Amino acid sequence: MVVEGKSHRTIEASSDLTRVTIIDQTALPFKFKLIELKSLKDVIQAIKFMKVRGAPLIGVTSAFGIALEMNNDPSNQSLMDAAFALKESRPTAVNLAWAVEKMLEHLKTINAKDRAKTAWFYANQLAEDDIKTNINIGRAGLPLLKQIKSSPLNILTHCNAGWLATIDNGTALSPIYQAVEEGIDIHVWVDETRPRNQGMNLTAWELTQAKIPHTIISDNTGGLLMQQNKVDCVIVGADRISIDGQVCNKIGTYLKALAAKAHDIPFYVAAPLSTVDKKFIGKNQPFEIECRDPNELLRIKGLNSNGIISEVKIGMSNAYNPAFDITPPEFISKIICEKGSYNPDSIGALLL
Amino acid sequence: MVVEGKSHRTIEASSDLTRVTIIDQTALPFKFKLIELKSLKDVIQAIKFMKVRGAPLIGVTSAFGIALEMNNDPSNQSLMDAAFALKESRPTAVNLAWAVEKMLEHLKTINAKDRAKTAWFYANQLAEDDIKTNINIGRAGLPLLKQIKSSPLNILTHCNAGWLATIDNGTALSPIYQAVEEGIDIHVWVDETRPRNQGMNLTAWELTQAKIPHTIISDNTGGLLMQQNKVDCVIVGADRISIDGQVCNKIGTYLKALAAKAHDIPFYVAAPLSTVDKKFIGKNQPFEIECRDPNELLRIKGLNSNGIISEVKIGMSNAYNPAFDITPPEFISKIICEKGSYNPDSIGALLL
Numbered sequence: 001m002v003v004e005g006k007s008h009r010t011i012e013a014s015s016d017l018t019r020v021t022i023i024d025q026t027a028l029p030f031k032f033k034l035i036e037l038k039s040l041k042d043v044i045q046a047i048k049f050m051k052v053r054g055a056p057l058i059g060v061t062s063a064f065g066i067a068l069e070m071n072n073d074p075s076n077q078s079l080m081d082a083a084f085a086l087k088e089s090r091p092t093a094v095n096l097a098w099a100v101e102k103m104l105e106h107l108k109t110i111n112a113k114d115r116a117k118t119a120w121f122y123a124n125q126l127a128e129d130d131i132k133t134n135i136n137i138g139r140a141g142l143p144l145l146k147q148i149k150s151s152p153l154n155i156l157t158h159c160n161a162g163w164l165a166t167i168d169n170g171t172a173l174s175p176i177y178q179a180v181e182e183g184i185d186i187h188v189w190v191d192e193t194r195p196r197n198q199g200m201n202l203t204a205w206e207l208t209q210a211k212i213p214h215t216i217i218s219d220n221t222g223g224l225l226m227q228q229n230k231v232d233c234v235i236v237g238a239d240r241i242s243i244d245g246q247v248c249n250k251i252g253t254y255l256k257a258l259a260a261k262a263h264d265i266p267f268y269v270a271a272p273l274s275t276v277d278k279k280f281i282g283k284n285q286p287f288e289i290e291c292r293d294p295n296e297l298l299r300i301k302g303l304n305s306n307g308i309i310s311e312v313k314i315g316m317s318n319a320y321n322p323a324f325d326i327t328p329p330e331f332i333s334k335i336i337c338e339k340g341s342y343n344p345d346s347i348g349a350l351l352l
Numbered sequence: 353m354v355v356e357g358k359s360h361r362t363i364e365a366s367s368d369l370t371r372v373t374i375i376d377q378t379a380l381p382f383k384f385k386l387i388e389l390k391s392l393k394d395v396i397q398a399i400k401f402m403k404v405r406g407a408p409l410i411g412v413t414s415a416f417g418i419a420l421e422m423n424n425d426p427s428n429q430s431l432m433d434a435a436f437a438l439k440e441s442r443p444t445a446v447n448l449a450w451a452v453e454k455m456l457e458h459l460k461t462i463n464a465k466d467r468a469k470t471a472w473f474y475a476n477q478l479a480e481d482d483i484k485t486n487i488n489i490g491r492a493g494l495p496l497l498k499q500i501k502s503s504p505l506n507i508l509t510h511c512n513a514g515w516l517a518t519i520d521n522g523t524a525l526s527p528i529y530q531a532v533e534e535g536i537d538i539h540v541w542v543d544e545t546r547p548r549n550q551g552m553n554l555t556a557w558e559l560t561q562a563k564i565p566h567t568i569i570s571d572n573t574g575g576l577l578m579q580q581n582k583v584d585c586v587i588v589g590a591d592r593i594s595i596d597g598q599v600c601n602k603i604g605t606y607l608k609a610l611a612a613k614a615h616d617i618p619f620y621v622a623a624p625l626s627t628v629d630k631k632f633i634g635k636n637q638p639f640e641i642e643c644r645d646p647n648e649l650l651r652i653k654g655l656n657s658n659g660i661i662s663e664v665k666i667g668m669s670n671a672y673n674p675a676f677d678i679t680p681p682e683f684i685s686k687i688i689c690e691k692g693s694y695n696p697d698s699i700g701a702l703l704l
Binding site: 029030189190192193194195197200201204205207208214215216217218219220221222223224227250251252254255256258259262289297298299300301302303304305310311312313314315316317318319320321322324325326 | 381382541542544545546547549552553556557559560566567568569570571572573574575576579602603604606607608610611614641646649650651652653654655656657662663664665666667668669670671672673674676677678
């Protein structure tokens with residue numbers, strides 16, 4: 001996507017295959033800052049501290065993490081250690097494990113001396129595939145938007161499942177970008193998405209760059225807007241989908257799904273098939289919900305009166321900070337993936 | 353309630369009846385700061401900028417506003433102007449209009465020369481009545497808590513309907529305070545309550561003062577907690593209740609009510625009968641929802657690294673900031689008031 005007149009992806013390998021450049025997403029929307037990752041350790045830190053985030057993007061970033069480590073030590077042990085450390089860095093997003101497994105498949109039968117080169121090749125291929133996948137998600141989602149006859153079309157989204165969550169184009173926002181290109185009049189309600197404010201910080205920033213009309217709302221507001229007929233549909237991304245169509249996504253998604261159901265508003269989940277965990281039946285076993293540092297809720301970053309990015313402490317008691325919740329399939333109108341849009345309970349069949 | 357070893361109310365008249373002392377609630381939880389209001393203008397500013405907030409408290413504060421103005425000019429015109437200006441200061445909370453009407457009733461037949469003294473008398477009486485009412489709300493709510501056999505009893509609350517929202521004791525928190533006094537083991541999930549964070553700032557502070565175990569959560573978290581059976585009941589306050597039992601309360605209440613219903617968890621609303629608008633049938637006409645400054649969402653106050661209260665700008669796009677939403681009666685298990693606990697659709701009958 002275009003930022004300040006220049007085309008960008010969220011992650012790009014250097015031409016000499018020694019480092020990758022990412023957008024530091026913790027500095028947005030205040031500052032557009034590119035940083036270089038030069039080692040596996042850099043990659044793991046960037047994932048843990050959410051300088052890169054979004055299930056598809058952390059998948060591809062972890063592939064580049066393996067490539068960086070193969071430059072350094074291409075032994076079997078090093079490969080296995082890197083894979084393990086990356087999978088531990090964020091436990092919920094299945095794309096991360098999926099991308100690491102893909103890399104292991106490609107690399108385990110390659111001689112150590114050729115591993116680095118091969119790793120960079122496949123990491124780059126995963127990035128290219130992600131972009132194609134997301135364009136196809138957009139194509140699959142576009143007819144669902146077109147069938148709603150409101151102008152403007154008011155779409156509510158939670159968290160950030162835009163191009164910043166992927167390599168480019170986004171998942172939940174991909175149909176929106178395509179609809180706007182086709183001249184459809186769209187307005188997006190952007191859930192702030194506490195505690196890390198990915199809606200306010202990232203989605204609003206993306207939509208500003210793309211000149212798409214949007215309004216930030218507190219996460220509490222969606223119910224009222226639906227009561228007032230101000231929401232035509234909801235589109236969100238996903239971090240993990242079980243084969244029976246349960247969707248693990250950013251905390252708060254479930255509350256919006258409940259409200260959409262109560263008001264008979266379409267609720268769409270847009271995600272690549274790599275988000276579907278084919279080993280996992282949601283109704284039989286609980287999802288592992290990542291709990292993050294309570295300080296993510298109790299502290300917040302913004303611009304101080306001098307225009308400097310600065311953090312303030314906003315809460316003084318203990319806090320609990322689970323990062324995801326589960327939306328059961330009966331609340332989901334369609335799951336939109338690169339192959340089309342499907343009833344949630346039939347998503348698992350696509351992987352057979 | 354006790355703060356730093358000393359008993360306080362949220363508003364107290366000076367013995368010479370020339371000013372009232374309030375707790376500046378915009379400074380909490382960072383600083384416990386008492387300020388004096390010396391004029392009607394001070395009172396209106398305090399209400400508008402939410403130095404005092406909470407439907408019962410702004411009702412009583414507006415009564416003191418009239419008393420202050422009667423000191424200054426006890427004419428009929430002055431009385432009517434004061435009443436009008438106070439009602440405009442926050443349009444949604446019906447207690448405000450109710451308290452102003454009560455004062456007009458008492459004062460309109462009184463000679464100008466006796467008006468000031470009479471006004472102070474009735475404003476003080478409203479404050480005393482509020483305290484009794486809230487103790488009775490606690491008594492009415494206590495059996496509802498006792499009938500849930502969980503230990504600890506996990507209660508979720510939204511916004512602040514504690515003693516800070518009233519003169520003392522609180523509404524939604526009143527049964528909790530009484531239950532804790534009876535030795536019931538309680539843990540409170542405190543919704544942060546964006547955008548003004550009354551949960552994080554006020555409810556958490558109140559519960560800390562009262563040494564009641566509690567945990568701050570983002571407003572997005574309640575759905576997951578209910579999925580995980582970690583919420584035994586929900587109690588909230590109300591800003592306006594229609595005679596057919598529709599509850600207008602802090603934005604986000606409705607999303608929690610939807611979730612509670614989906615998980616078969618009792619959802620209680622605790623409010624004095626003065627919150628019931630006897631002229632208002634919710635199903636026939638929309639509630640007037642106050643929309644506040646978008647900067648309440650886009651800017652936030654906290655302690656900077658030097659421990660100084662400081663504001664940062666956290667959002668860079670437009671925002672929409674409605675303050676309330678509506679919870680229909682079918683989502684409410686009981687409305688708890690000073691006369692007992694009632695099915696929401698029978699609350700109007702109490703006023704007949």
